[in-house]
Amino acid sequence: MNRNAVIEKVVWGFLCCLMALSLAILVFVLAAVIAKGLPAIDWEFLSQVSRNFGAAGGILYQTLGTLILMAGAVLVSLPVALGAALLQTEYLRSERIKKTLRHLIYSLNGVPTILFGLAGYMIFGVYLEAGVSWLTGTLILAVMILPTLQVSIQEAIEALPEKYRDAGTALGLTPWEMVRSVILPQSIFGIVTGVLLGLARAAGETAAIMFTATTFSGILLPQTWTDPVPTLQTHILILAQEALSPQAIANAWGAGLVLLTLVFVLILAAHYFRGRIPMESER
């Protein structure tokens, strides 16, 4: 073997080691959550009310609370994201404005979530008098996931093969007819992808809702607009900080595994749907 071939092997080995180490760390994270969380999980854990300060019972209503906030956030955010994406792809002509707007979306995506929580609480909670409630949480999360939704939708629309639009134009469709009968149906997978990613982001968020939308106990399902809800994220946080018994900590891991599964399922589904977006290149 000459010198270069040896270096080639060394470089390959070195990079392979780095890759393996990265994967090992991430897999360890997953394995740790499964190993610690799985023993706590059984049917009762998933289907019962949390009792005795998290040491007994399950996480049914925490899970429902997380789902309510997620769903609410997407419901509020989707029309806005859809409108904004359509406006930018179909109606806006100036490339420069498009670029600037996209830049801003990314900036919004980068804003630390705790700032959404604090500002959102003062604006929705105090100024609009929604208080610490699932409504406040929903609105804050809706703003937070807006960029995720919008970018996914926009990318899907922009990737639409030109021939669809050409066909629509040839039929003499108005812009609105075009949107309704061509663009939306054709970019449906992109919209679904965006929705799923948005749901995943909302599900994983704690800082934005921990003092704006949640309660540890007392309320199971919200019955008014201004009720707080229990959520998986804050349940884990409180148990990690306040729990008295090892059983409560074990339950926190159980709740962690449930949350992680929820997020992973959403991301995997998003991945699946994204694979089905028709691309320009497949013309």
Add this chain to the structure above:
Amino acid sequence: MAFISLATVVMLFAFLVQQSLSVIAAEKWNFLFGLDWWAGETYGALPMIYGSLMVTGLALILVLPLALGGAVFTSEYLPARYRLWIKGLMELFAGVPGIIYGLLGVALLGGWVKNTFGLIDGNTLLTAALLLGIMVLPTIMTLAEDALHAVPGQYRDTAFSLGLMKWQVVLSAVIPKALPGIAGAVFLGLGRAMGETIAVMLVIGGLDKIPDPWFNVFASGQSIPSKLGREAAEAIGTDLQWSALMALGLTLFLMVMILTFMGNFFLKRAQ
């Protein structure tokens, strides 16, 4: 409607500025450079600013070799079939909620740091940095990989035709070409790390002090998001303390925005 993101960012900024006016009026420059934060008396934010920068910087140093090594390996050496698997996996791990990392940090990492380095306590700047590093590893790796992968094949072909070995091709043709994209990936990852609240809050130790000496990463510290997360509930409705926290939020906002803008700037240049 398209301007709703613009409106949100501007409103958030205006809100933070408006809320922090009173503490800035009271503390002036002492807010940025003061070393002492004692609610009700004095608000010096330097320890928190230091903590945020230190933890983020350290996380970067720890994670960069892994992320870039992994990205180069995936893009240049791995067969396409595996590449997609890795990309999917990274996307999956990028979504792991911060609270999960927090739980891991409290239950495992803290103890590990304490025992490995023979410390008297495991809640340190290093622990927080390690946790953040793991958190942003998938993000940086996958974005950097995108940048490498986007380098057109002709650059590789040209380099190969000069008789270079593969590692020389990668080093002299592919990486320089992908550098703006890689830089963008790193900045965006840093922005995410700097804003993370929950995971850091649970392991950083909560001490509003710059360690002595300042590079002692085995000491406890405090980052801006962690301070906000721990003190905001108490301060809601008070005047000066709340204002001081909002000013901290403003500082964080500006620091993260700079990182995000740099990230986008480089990514745009890469395209």
Add this chain to the structure above:
Amino acid sequence: MKQVFFRILISVVFFILFSAVSLSPGFAEDRREKIQVVGSTTVLPLVTRAAEVFAEEKKDAVAITVNSGGSGVGIHSSATGRADIGMASREISNKERERFKNSDLKTIVVGRDAVACVVSSEVYAAGVKALSRKQIRDIYLGKIKNWKDVGGPDREIVVIDKERHRGTRHVFMQYVFGDENARAPGARLVTGSNNEEQSKIAQSDAAIGMLSLAWINEDVVGIAILEGDEAIEPTLENVRANRFPISRNLNFVVAGEPEGIVREFVDFIISPKGQKMVKASGYVPVHPL
């Protein structure tokens, strides 16, 4: 194929919308009475359990939300009307009385507790069984840095402080420094809730901290306080007899005289049934069982 997906998406969206609005019959016209309780993590487990039982007795016609945050948050919330009851593991300070003088704040004692000076079990086993007020003060000031200076092993002391608005800290600092807001420059670590502090002390083999009686266990040992020649152990008996020097009331803080369902809940806590729960939570009842 795409049509099918589009329909599925629309039905899913409508299903979520529908179920969100119809979560319960009569959504948005609430028939339950509500009590919001916020504050001290020391009182939290007790009130969470009591609220579960109380709501059950009321056949769930009442919703009691219980949240943590610390005594300062509790007092502040009840004074500003953001909560019906504030939990506080200390008394209302003069500063707070001054600030909320329009709110007519009242405290209702629901139990008694002690703040023990606690150390890691390794330190206790090595011989540190009691400390004087002066020794604790010097440790928190950073003048004493090693356990060997107070009769322990040759190990650096991990001094654990608490967040400033925590009731436990107020009571402890009042005793040690004579000032509830005293600074502790010797601190190596600042924790928030009782459990956070407990787990940090348990993880360490050289830590000192302050902890409510209910959180003391075999890993986190409460040491005696030396007053003159007498070593006073942090036990429930000593708290009951008012002998342990760092004792405190666990309080409900209300703005104005409580009425209606809030009154009923307060009465429930100080009833024999509620006081038994105080005892079961590791505190000292103040009303007859």
